[in-house]
Amino acid sequence: MTRQFLLDGQPVPFEDGQSILEAARQAGHYIPSLCWHKDFPAHGSCKLCIVKAAGRHVSACATPAREGWEVESNTPEMNGERRGLLQMLFVEGNHFCPSCEKSGNCELQALGYEYEMLSPRFRHFYPERPVDASHPDVLLDFNRCIFCELCVRASRDVDGKAVFALTGRGIDKHLVVNAESGRLADTDFSKDDLAAHICPVGVILHKGPGFAVPIGERDYDRESIRQKKLRDEEASS
Amino acid sequence: MSFELETAANRETLRRVAIDPVSRVEGHGKVTLLLDEAGHVKEARLHIVEFRGFEKFIQGRPYWEVPVMVQRLCGICPVSHHLAAAKALDPVVGALRITPTAEKIRRLMHYGQILQSHALHFFHLSSPDLLFGFESPVQQRNIVGVAATHPEVARQGVLLRKFGQEVIRITAGKRVHGTGAVPGGVNKSLTAAERDELLADADQMIAWSRNAVHLARRLHESERALYDEFGLFRSHLFSLVRADGAMDLYDGHLRLRDARGHIVRDAIPCADYEQHIVEEVKPWSYMKFPFMQDLGPEKGWYKVGPLARVQNCDFIPSPLAEIERQAFIAHGEGEPVHAPLAYHWARMIEMLHAAEVIRSLLDDPDLLSDQRMSEGTRGREGVGIIEAPRGTLIHHYRVGEDDLVSYCNLIVSTTHNNQAMNEAVRQVARRYLDGRQLTEGLLNHIEVAIRAFDPCLSCATHALGKMPLAVELLAADGSLADRAVTGS
Ligand code: SF4
Numbered sequence: 001m002t003r004q005f006l007l008d009g010q011p012v013p014f015e016d017g018q019s020i021l022e023a024a025r026q027a028g029h030y031i032p033s034l035c036w037h038k039d040f041p042a043h044g045s046c047k048l049c050i051v052k053a054a055g056r057h058v059s060a061c062a063t064p065a066r067e068g069w070e071v072e073s074n075t076p077e078m079n080g081e082r083r084g085l086l087q088m089l090f091v092e093g094n095h096f097c098p099s100c101e102k103s104g105n106c107e108l109q110a111l112g113y114e115y116e117m118l119s120p121r122f123r124h125f126y127p128e129r130p131v132d133a134s135h136p137d138v139l140l141d142f143n144r145c146i147f148c149e150l151c152v153r154a155s156r157d158v159d160g161k162a163v164f165a166l167t168g169r170g171i172d173k174h175l176v177v178n179a180e181s182g183r184l185a186d187t188d189f190s191k192d193d194l195a196a197h198i199c200p201v202g203v204i205l206h207k208g209p210g211f212a213v214p215i216g217e218r219d220y221d222r223e224s225i226r227q228k229k230l231r232d233e234e235a236s237s
Numbered sequence: 238m239s240f241e242l243e244t245a246a247n248r249e250t251l252r253r254v255a256i257d258p259v260s261r262v263e264g265h266g267k268v269t270l271l272l273d274e275a276g277h278v279k280e281a282r283l284h285i286v287e288f289r290g291f292e293k294f295i296q297g298r299p300y301w302e303v304p305v306m307v308q309r310l311c312g313i314c315p316v317s318h319h320l321a322a323a324k325a326l327d328p329v330v331g332a333l334r335i336t337p338t339a340e341k342i343r344r345l346m347h348y349g350q351i352l353q354s355h356a357l358h359f360f361h362l363s364s365p366d367l368l369f370g371f372e373s374p375v376q377q378r379n380i381v382g383v384a385a386t387h388p389e390v391a392r393q394g395v396l397l398r399k400f401g402q403e404v405i406r407i408t409a410g411k412r413v414h415g416t417g418a419v420p421g422g423v424n425k426s427l428t429a430a431e432r433d434e435l436l437a438d439a440d441q442m443i444a445w446s447r448n449a450v451h452l453a454r455r456l457h458e459s460e461r462a463l464y465d466e467f468g469l470f471r472s473h474l475f476s477l478v479r480a481d482g483a484m485d486l487y488d489g490h491l492r493l494r495d496a497r498g499h500i501v502r503d504a505i506p507c508a509d510y511e512q513h514i515v516e517e518v519k520p521w522s523y524m525k526f527p528f529m530q531d532l533g534p535e536k537g538w539y540k541v542g543p544l545a546r547v548q549n550c551d552f553i554p555s556p557l558a559e560i561e562r563q564a565f566i567a568h569g570e571g572e573p574v575h576a577p578l579a580y581h582w583a584r585m586i587e588m589l590h591a592a593e594v595i596r597s598l599l600d601d602p603d604l605l606s607d608q609r610m611s612e613g614t615r616g617r618e619g620v621g622i623i624e625a626p627r628g629t630l631i632h633h634y635r636v637g638e639d640d641l642v643s644y645c646n647l648i649v650s651t652t653h654n655n656q657a658m659n660e661a662v663r664q665v666a667r668r669y670l671d672g673r674q675l676t677e678g679l680l681n682h683i684e685v686a687i688r689a690f691d692p693c694l695s696c697a698t699h700a701l702g703k704m705p706l707a708v709e710l711l712a713a714d715g716s717l718a719d720r721a722v723t724g725s
């Protein structure tokens with residue numbers, strides 16, 4: 001007998017050990033995410049996947065589904081929480097969408113649109129984060145890092161290189177490159193690494209293409225992040 | 238002569254009047270006047286605080302981001318910065334020649350910008366002064382007032398501007414802050430449908446632009462004494478021209494004429510601009526004063542923009558605008574026209590030219606081709622010069638081994654006109670304000686003179702006829718003698 005829980009009143013079947021988020025996506029329901037990736041264990045840092053399960057706020061990516069649970073996700077309350085989290089992410093880094101080459105392909109920006117984030121709400125931190133352009137093929141613009149650690153995990157667990165790491169705590173947290181010099185050029189990083197293709201925002205950028213694809217013809221210009229994620233899920237199953 | 242009234246003797250004893258527009262992102266401009274006890278003007282200065290920090294800000298950014306980023310420099314002519322930056326960075330990706338498709342699409346975008354900017358300036362910002370008079374009631378001095386008394390003029394003005402914006406949208410991808418031009422070419426061609434959409438209205442735009450030239454000319458000729466004399470000063474004329482001397486607003490080489498109309502420098506390659514133009518810093522203004530190095534600061538300053546361009550070229554390569562240019566030249570009776578108010582007439586001739594260029598480009602099949610990009614051996618430096626609506630615009634970059642911009646120098650149109658605008662302000666102050674009780678209408682004379690140059694700040698402060706100014710008259714001891722608020 002398949003087990004199921006209710007997501008916003010709709011039955012969602014799940015298998016043992018599946019998280020609320022995975023089960024929901026598989027069943028064609030969208031719960032937003034930023035730090036979650038289907039090929040990696042849940043990270044639980046961005047909290048965009050926040051839902052109310054059995055009356056408690058939990059991260060849907062890190063919480064196993066349970067038989068009979070009532071889960072609220074697409075509600076004004078949960079979406080309001082998400083908007084607040086997005087607003088915090090936007091002021092923590094230097095996100096200058098109008099001249100960012102990732103604009104239109106950026107998950108953070110797409111979520112801003114999806115959750116109708118119309119103002120920054122909080123005061124900008126304007127952290128100092130110089131770019132690392134030392135590598136011939138890839139540029140690192142740390143200004144936009146949201147600390148999801150996808151690159152850290154991809155480089156360590158898949159590429160076998162451990163090029164990236166997070167260091168510092170709280171407000172001083174930042175991404176570093178594992179090299180004596182701290183420069184990407186002094187690592188064995190390659191543009192073909194998984195880590196070079198996994199950043200959901202505009203930190204790890206391939207040099208050159210820039211604005212070759214016009215704004216207006218990019219991923220999230222064509223469809224919302226909700227539509228795209230559900231379509232990707234369908235394609236991969 | 239030219240620096241008379243720049244700095245008064247015994248400044249402390251004089252009464253100070255400031256015309257201080259509200260500060261906006263594009264820059265903050267103000268005029269200060271020093272008057273003696275009898276109300277005689279002893280000093281007149283236009284100060285503009287430009288947002289020069291941009292040059293620093295660009296350093297350390299990847300070069301491919303620059304054409305998009307620099308559009309934030311200026312809220313009113315982003316396309317000019319976009320194209321000048323892309324042109325400057327073409328050599329960095331080794332595109333010493335861009336493809337015909339890329340060049341024509343960029344040209345189309347640029348002439349669309351010229352059309353929309355000139356229409357905005359003439360109809361929205363200046364026609365109220367010109368149609369109603371400089372001392373007409375403030376309430377009437379705006380586009381709404383124009384629409385009430387000259388509905389057809391206002392309508393054509395609005396639609397001309399809209400057409401220019403459509404050209405920009407279709408070529409740049411967006412009406413504001415598009416991404417069309419990239420180092421090495423463009424990222425988007427036109428579809429047949431987009432071309433046809435523009436073609437449908439293109440001939441109408443030529444006809445309306447022609448009306449506008451005739452209106453500007455009629456205004457000028459109907460009050461010749463005023464238009465020819467108001468704020469008059471003589472100077473060199475500076476702009477790009479095409480290799481054969483034709484008007485070209487997108488590309489060419491640099492030419493300088495003297496005040497009597499003789500060509501004194503010609504065929505200066507854009508890349509050599511630095512050897513010719515130097516910028517002087519004056520302690521009282523944040524905006525630099527460029528001049529031709531070998532002529533020196535006293536003699537080597539010049540004016541840029543429509544009035545310079547229409548007279549600096551040998552001919553305009555489109556038939557209707559060329560007829561109008563000849564009429565304009567004839568007006569000077571053998572001498573160059575230097576009158577600031579003639580900028581309006583010249584500007585409308587350029588708008589007509591832009592409409593004609595757009596029309597003829599639209600017949601070109603290259604617009605639809607997908608040969609958009611070229612590349613070659615990477616370079617490390619580039620200069621891009623373009624004739625923006627307001628005049629010569631220079632972008633210069635150096636890019637390091639790591640693809641980050643290591644040097645950036647920008648000389649924007651309004652800066653080139655710095656000395657010229659100051660000169661016009663002084664002439665007007667001397668002629669109209671000297672010894673008189675200052676009124677809003679009189680102070681508007683100064684703004685009319687500044688506005689003729691269409692400096693960046695006029696748009697920000699004069700949108701829809703509102704130019705909120707606080708004018709304060711301070712007595713010699715610094716106490717507030719009088720205060721007037723205009724246009725709010
Ligand atoms: S660089 Fe990108 S992938 Fe890596 S932690 Fe920052 S946001 Fe995540």
Ligand code: FES
Binds near residue numbers: 059062
């Ligand atoms: S997706 Fe669940 S915490 Fe980031």
